[in-house]
Amino acid sequence: MKRICFCVLSPFTERDYIRFGIGELLSIGYSVLVIDCTPFLNARFENYINGNQIRFKSPVVYSCYSLSSFIKKVFEFSPDWCVDILGGFSIENYLKRVLIRLSIKLKAKIIQYKLTSYPYPSLPRNQSFCRKTLNLPKSAVTYFLSLPWKIASTDRIAVGGSFDFNKFTKSNKTVVKVHNLDFDNYKKFILKNNSIETSNTILFLDEDFPCHCDLFNLKVEPPVSEAKYFQEISNNLNFLAKKLALNPLIKLHPRANYSKSSSLYKIPITNLDTVKAIAQSSLVIAHCSTAIQLAVLFMKPIILLIPNELSKKSIYFKSIVKFSTFLNVPALNSQDLEKIYKIPEVDQSNYDNYLENYVKMKSSSDKFSWEIIASEVFSKN
Structure with a gap:
């Protein structure tokens, strides 16, 4: 039985349970564990939003309150694949995030979901020489601090549209054509x-x-x-x-x-x-x-x-x-x-x-996102 772990950094709601197809993955024989890291990685937000109240109550959704319990849970579950929805590199709780990433990589292959993209405004590219020079120290520090994510790199990236497909294909990432998660909702309604x-x-x-x-x-x-x-x-x-x-x-x-x-x-x-x-x-x-x-x-x-x-x-x-x-x-x-x-x-x-x-790209499958990912990623060795 293949084991799939979802690591998240926002209280995992019933809406999330549905949109990520957790019930469907369980129904076709996968063992699934959702580790909600909000209580210890972002306790301030957890308390503000009343995470315990809005978090979906399910045996497969685990609220994690410490780094040690996270590592223990990952090693006990021993996932084949991990869906990392922790937001990647960040200065806040940096050391904890590094240890989380490394512990995940030790036990599983990592897939990143890029299934909620939209036309986000781009930053100015044509910076002056002075501006680029002033930004060099910051760029160097950012590059150094992001190294753990480059070492414990993502194995697959699931994308929705051609914008992300072209972007990650150019960076030599192994890309899986899926579609935006809202397409699932649209398809369910049409059916x-x-x-x-x-x-x-x-x-x-x-x-x-x-x-x-x-x-x-x-x-x-x-x-x-x-x-x-x-x-x-x-x-x-x-x-x-x-x-x-x-x-x-x-x-x-x-x-x-x-x-x-x-x-x-x-x-x-x-x-x-x-x-x-x-x-x-x-x-x-x-x-x-x-x-x-x-x-x-x-x-x-x-x-x-x-x-x-x-x-x-x-x-x-x-x-x-x-x-x-x-x-x-x-x-x-x-x-x-x-x-x-x-x-x-x-x-x-x-x-x-x-x-x-x-x-959704015209060349991508019309199946639900969880079906595509299960077939093209989770079922593979």
Whole structure:
């Protein structure tokens, strides 16, 4: 029996259990262990997000509270393959991370999942000679500290789109063509529904912009304020809904505080799962959510909203612009919404190009991601 270990650094939820196909892997005979390292590698975040409460309760999900218990668990389980979702090289808890990586490599082959990519804004490449010179010491230190990950290197990389496929193929990595994990959700929905009834709705994909838990984890200030954001978005949605004769709905972010957000938004909150809500909508509104790719899969018209408080220097602003350019969809702030007189048309060529680059290559299998990885990676010696 092949043994597969998943090492994660965020409370492993029921959503994670489903999206990584844990139940399916167990059903076809694999022995699976999920080691959640959040309690000892990021105790601050574990306590903030109430990890024990949201973590999925299953015999195969193990909460790890120390480095020694992690190493003991890995050696006891003795996995054939390890899916490393610990985030790689980091200064924080550096020594612990090095020992974790080395202990994994001693017992198993390592596969890295690159199945959630999207058009992230690129950093400027043409730096001045002075800037490059000033960065040399930092680059040297980074290279030295990352050596353990180069020595205990990844054996396989599972990718979704051609962007990552080309990137890692050029770096001589052994790449497995899979697809973005959201394609699994799309496929499940299509298999269960012979036809899709479109409702007369305008759906906003909430990203919990003012209070996302990752802001606390990354120790950064919110890009917008609670005091202004919720009212602004509510006003914008009501304005568009009235102008386009649609009913406004909001799908909250999976980790948003439901009671808090639903009371601050002045728009109805849908309890449909994200895939179904998008599939049934007439128009999708978002900022830069990765769930946008579900709207692309369903070929839904999209409008991207730029909050008035959002700085043009913000990574979120740049992400919105990147999505807008790639998909050829409007990116507008409150003042620009008056320019919208009808539901935007879908640029199928741009949508198809996005899917090829970030979601699913035409040359990849139509099977579920866990099926492809089990067949192409886990079943091999």
